[in-house]
Amino acid sequence: MHLDHGHDHHGAVSADAHRPDGSRRALRIGLGGPVGSGKTATVAALCRELRDTLSLAVVTNDIYTREDAEFLLRNAVLPPERIQAVETGACPHTAIRDDISANLEAVEDLEEAVGPLDLILVESGGDNLTATFSKGLVDAQIFVIDVAGGDDIPRKGGPGVTTADLLVVNKTDLAPYVGSDLERMARDAKEQRGDLPVAFTSLRGENGVAPVADWVRAQLAAWTA
DSSP: OOOOSSSOTTSOOOSOOBOTTSOBOOEEEEEEOSTTSSHHHHHHHHHHHHTTTSOEEEEEEESSOOHHHHHHHHTTSSOGGGEEEEEOSSOHHIIIIIOOHHHHHHHHHHHHHHOSOSEEEEEOOSOOTTOOOOTTTOSEEEEEEEGGGOTTHHHHOOHHHHHOSEEEEEOGGGHHHHTOOHHHHHHHHHHHHTTSOEEEOOTTSTTTTHHHHHHHHHHHHHHHO
16 A cells, blocks of 8 residues: 555554644554454564553454454454454455544544554454555554465555555465475566565574564554654
């Protein structure tokens, strides 16, 4: 998603950076991607990496369950009061792009309950390559794909792949076993995305989420500058 308000696309931007009381609200970053790409695992890893230095919270979206939120709770990545679950009742993209009211309410409730917050991660339920976030909900979007889905995904494109502020190619450790060519994926992603960044990750490795965490820190630095 390009957040084009006349700013550099690599920095977080928003038309409304403040709460009603005039204080700066939290930076909101959305994570989307196909089912099984590793969105929830990425959120969990980011929470572990950032929780000691940032005040953060998470909103998850599932169609009829709270499974993603329960995963985060089971793994104790954040205190329970910092994790909110939204049951969308329909395709997840509707709750992050079309009718964002439930997610906005969850975000605002978290800021009221446990704020002030530096960062809120909003995770979409698993969707297809067209899932994008409303600019009214998040300030920047991460789109997660994985090598097991096929190394032709970057070439095929779609709004999530081509316009997300950060594209994450996850599960790189599986590439030799599923016949995915990481160099080809990198070339195709570059052709589709131009100067927009791409991060290759393997969350099984030590500090595997580091490229994504570094990008989030850069967005937060731009947000608070």
